[in-house]
Amino acid sequence: MRYFTLILLLVTVLSCKQSDKVQFISLNSQARLTYKQSEPSPDVLKYIKYQNNSIALTNATFYDGKGNPPKENQTLIVENGHFVSIGKTSKIAIPEEAVVIDLKGKTVIPGIVGVHNHLHIPRFPFIGELASKLYLASGVTTIQTCGSAAPQQEIELAKRIEKGKYIGPDIVTSGPYFTGKGGNPNMIIPESESQIRDTIQYWAQKGVRWFKVYRNTTPEDLEIIINEAHKQNAKVTGHLCSITFEEAVHLGIDGIEHGLNSTSDFRNNKTHGVCNGSREYMDELKIESDEVKNLQELMIKNDVFLTSTLAIYEASIPERAYADQRTLAMMSPYLVSQYQERRRNYDLRKSKDSIRVKRLKRIMEFEHQFYKLGGTLTAGVDAGRHVLPGFGDQRNFELLKEAGFNNQEALKIMTGNGAKVLSNSAIGTIDIGKKANFVILKGPIENSIRHVELVFKNGFGYDPLSILTELKGKFIEEQ
Structure with missing residues (x-):
């Protein structure tokens, strides 16, 4: 088993006449909750390309899953399976221990x-x-x-x-x-x-x-x-x-x-x-x-x-x-x-x-x-x-x-x-504090929804090609 850290957020609700949006404005580095997550078995590990605690997705275009237009030239920092920092690539500090994945020309969407x-x-x-x-x-x-x-x-x-x-x-x-x-x-x-x-x-x-x-x-x-x-x-x-x-x-x-x-x-x-x-x-x-x-x-x-x-x-x-x-x-x-x-x-x-x-x-x-x-x-x-x-x-x-x-x-x-x-506020959107379940597409979304390069779930990056190669001709035999 390996231990992950779930970062708790201090959330400030900004109210105004035109919007009831909740904005995540800061992380409380002192407020941390440790929890167990199962280590993948060898049968699962063979499909995993990334299993790093810290990942930096740079130069990305991403859709947040909330209906907002895409954001370009963004860096998304993932630590222990959660988004901890999101912003313009020129303004986001990349942790020294992070594995960097350059996503120039590619698109990130929520899982x-x-x-x-x-x-x-x-x-x-x-x-x-x-x-x-x-x-x-x-x-x-x-x-x-x-x-x-x-x-x-x-x-x-x-x-x-x-x-x-x-x-x-x-x-x-x-x-x-x-x-x-x-x-x-x-x-x-x-x-x-x-x-x-x-x-x-x-x-x-x-x-x-x-x-x-x-x-x-x-x-x-x-x-x-x-x-x-x-x-x-x-x-x-x-x-x-x-x-x-x-x-x-x-x-x-x-x-x-x-x-x-x-x-x-x-x-x-x-x-x-x-x-x-x-x-x-x-x-x-x-x-x-x-x-x-x-x-x-x-x-x-x-x-x-x-x-x-x-x-x-x-x-x-x-x-x-x-x-x-x-x-x-x-x-x-x-x-x-x-x-x-x-x-x-x-x-x-x-x-x-x-x-x-x-x-x-x-x-x-x-x-x-x-x-x-x-x-x-x-x-x-x-x-x-x-x-x-x-x-x-x-x-x-x-x-x-x-x-x-x-x-x-x-x-x-x-x-x-x-x-x-599903009443699951931890998934479905890309935002600070959310679970880093996301998909990397090989190009602009108009041409790439079928062209999945990587799929991240619960902190692990899966290689779709290895999965699909194994499944060729196998869906599904007559009973």
Whole structure:
């Protein structure tokens, strides 16, 4: 074991009429808290390029994850896994013991915080070992798994990573999915209130702090789920259908997944508490209408976040559902054959699916409007098809840009906002005193979100190339 020092800050809150921002203004070198952090095992050390207590990142351009424009010609000093000094390169003193990394022409961003980042994909209930490596190599340093098909295996993997026995992002685990009658038989279809409460208590005692409801959950069951989860200091999010966004908000849900695609509030002929009704709204609803804005403002007023999963929706659109070469290189022969079969079926249609293209644009408009109204928008990959863990998170950034967000807004959605909904103030942004979870990109962010040079997590700098080289052709074999 080696010991690290967590530097405590003296924080002064500067209040003024125009801003409630908190500014970090000084360090108290006398106020120090010593804590233990697990030493990486040999199996983890082979992926680590930097494990120095003091690192100076010089001449960097960095985004802070708070929505601010990038800062250029900056030096960031990292000591014992935390940012201790940030400023213009010409004004920052570099400690004598620091390892200097010159980042001229490169970009630093916070580690991605994915909040819809499963450790399973369809037909494969647990892919944690492979997915964790792909996430980390892609710059994802924290994930919330947003529903689990194998909760115990998730918990065990999270502990292995925490103890330095395996590589991957920090994992915020989920309990099993809840749904209702007619729903997925592999999920929990409650038979009684006591079953719901016992299930949540059981997993909460194991450390789970998130539960997800699925499409067929009834309003009555959701109320019990939220009530018990909140008693256990856990949160609830949902992929909704039988329940409208408005109903879920009033019941106290913490977050909602997928945006417009699951907004059953606008379905025609929908039965209360049942996942039915027609979906003309996907093509006809005016996103800028008062009824849409009123719903979004209700979510915002009640502090309900919305999660964007653009990459997986794009994968269902024939004229956009193409895997790039690096993705094909990672995929097993089995998954490559599945992808090629889908492409043949798409190509046989001849006519392009313009309806789904237009729907993607409308989903983007819904999310952009929610964010601009003041909503907390987050993002996650929801891996599947040819959208791989980590790679899909990077694609989300590109799609958020397509949706109208600028670089700093897209990064805030994928980093700072993710940390906010996880109630983890130590991650998600680059600031003095924050954990130094960050990503070094090989160039300007517009061209480099897929070109990750180094990923730092908990004081260690990981080499993505060594991870990805090992994974080629291995994601994921037929069971």
